[in-house]
Amino acid sequence: MTVQRPRVSVAACASYDLDTVSTALQRALDPLGGMGSFVSPGQRVFLKVNLLMKAAPERAVTTHPEFVRAVIRAAFAAGAADVAVGDSPGGRNSAASTRALFETSGIAAVCQQEGARVSLLDDAVSRVSFQGGSLYSSFNLGSEAVGADVLISLPKLKTHGFMMFTGGVKNLFGCIPGLEKAQFHLKVPDRQDFAEMLVDLMLACAPELTIMDAVIGMEGDGPAGGPPRQIGALLASPDPAALDVIASAIAGFDPMDVYTVRAAARRGLAPASPAGVSVVGDDWERFVMRDFAHPARDMSRRLPPRVARWVRKRIVSRPVLSDPAGCTACRTCEQNCPVSAITMAEKRPAFDYDTCIRCYCCQELCPQQVIGLRRPWAVRKFFVPDAARKA
Ligand code: SF4
Numbered sequence: 001m002t003v004q005r006p007r008v009s010v011a012a013c014a015s016y017d018l019d020t021v022s023t024a025l026q027r028a029l030d031p032l033g034g035m036g037s038f039v040s041p042g043q044r045v046f047l048k049v050n051l052l053m054k055a056a057p058e059r060a061v062t063t064h065p066e067f068v069r070a071v072i073r074a075a076f077a078a079g080a081a082d083v084a085v086g087d088s089p090g091g092r093n094s095a096a097s098t099r100a101l102f103e104t105s106g107i108a109a110v111c112q113q114e115g116a117r118v119s120l121l122d123d124a125v126s127r128v129s130f131q132g133g134s135l136y137s138s139f140n141l142g143s144e145a146v147g148a149d150v151l152i153s154l155p156k157l158k159t160h161g162f163m164m165f166t167g168g169v170k171n172l173f174g175c176i177p178g179l180e181k182a183q184f185h186l187k188v189p190d191r192q193d194f195a196e197m198l199v200d201l202m203l204a205c206a207p208e209l210t211i212m213d214a215v216i217g218m219e220g221d222g223p224a225g226g227p228p229r230q231i232g233a234l235l236a237s238p239d240p241a242a243l244d245v246i247a248s249a250i251a252g253f254d255p256m257d258v259y260t261v262r263a264a265a266r267r268g269l270a271p272a273s274p275a276g277v278s279v280v281g282d283d284w285e286r287f288v289m290r291d292f293a294h295p296a297r298d299m300s301r302r303l304p305p306r307v308a309r310w311v312r313k314r315i316v317s318r319p320v321l322s323d324p325a326g327c328t329a330c331r332t333c334e335q336n337c338p339v340s341a342i343t344m345a346e347k348r349p350a351f352d353y354d355t356c357i358r359c360y361c362c363q364e365l366c367p368q369q370v371i372g373l374r375r376p377w378a379v380r381k382f383f384v385p386d387a388a389r390k391a
């Protein structure tokens with residue numbers, strides 16, 4: 001019996017100029033049958049963008065608005081009756097603050113100009129049950145995302161301090177409403193378990209299509225604090241985990257070092273290497289960046305769980321206030337720590353490292369990006385410095 005390899009399409013895209021990104025989008029989708037093979041006339045389409053925090057497009061934190069514009073146009077051209085664009089960003093957000101994120105990202109203006117709707121996913125929630133979960137068999141999810149006829153996920157290629165890499169699978173975490181997201185850091189604090197939960201979530205959301213914005217990605221201290229990096233590609237696939245295999249390899253990872261890929265591969269839901277993927281379109285290997293700066297690895301992960309917990313506290317990177325002068329004492333870090341390991345002392349966050357579970361929500365959500373990740377001294381000295389580029 002021949003086992004069909006999952007398909008991932010890759011198209012060069014040098015910039016966010018609308019003509020360039022529209023042409024690249026079409027080139028990425030054509031080998032998969034075009035947008036018309038995913039969207040039929042009259043259908044309601046939901047575009048799940050990455051809207052992590054209030055950040056302008058040039059910071060490469062959020063899905064780029066011109067890429068979103070090109071996808072909206074392609075969906076309407078395929079006959080969509082309604083296109084909604086949404087996310088449930090991390091941290092505490094009101095409807096007003098989420099709208100402010102949409103505006104700063106440039107996506108609100110694009111939606112208005114293109115006749116698409118901005119969707120606040122926290123407004124209505126549905127309980128979704130699914131088969132094949134490892135840790136979960138149901139989730140509360142944003143109703144608009146899972147109730148649409150077609151769910152298209154639009155992640156951005158970025159590193160991620162906790163999961164190493166954020167791509168097609170991790171982008172779906174924003175379908176979970178509001179502060180429930182933070183609760184998962186409490187329920188499944190171990191990184192590999194968290195990745196298992198995310199793969200369960202992938203099964204629950206079952207997006208029809210994932211298209212990744214890898215024109216300009218983020219390396220180093222992603223998903224919010226690293227520098228932007230030109231990559232110059234779009235990736236598309238009906239299979240988010242297979243897409244992550246290729247995207248993480250482009251970002252210089254061994255895909256099996258990415259927790260979500262390893263969780264999916266363990267369950268037979270993704271190939272363990274690019275050799276197991278049928279890549280169509282442009283030669284993907286020309287985009288591979290071997291010097292892409294990666295977050296610190298959790299070197300305790302192959303140890304027995306009890307030993308790993310002890311070791312992790314001593315060798316895994318810890319959050320630190322990297323630029324005290326830049327801290328505005330806004331308390332976002334304190335309010336979003338799932339284990340209350342942060343207290344404000346003299347208008348600065350103080351970290352209780354015994355309580356800290358190394359989820360890095362504080363680093364991810366600090367609006368000033370003044371929380372960094374610091375490896376313990378011995379690891380820096382004998383293994384690898386912080387957020388170092390690979391040789
Ligand atoms: S470290 Fe960041 S999130 Fe925490 S209080 Fe300062 S500015 Fe706010």
Ligand code: SF4
Nearest residue numbers: 337356357359360362
């Ligand atoms: S201090 Fe930061 S990394 Fe530690 S548990 Fe709290 S949010 Fe997570």
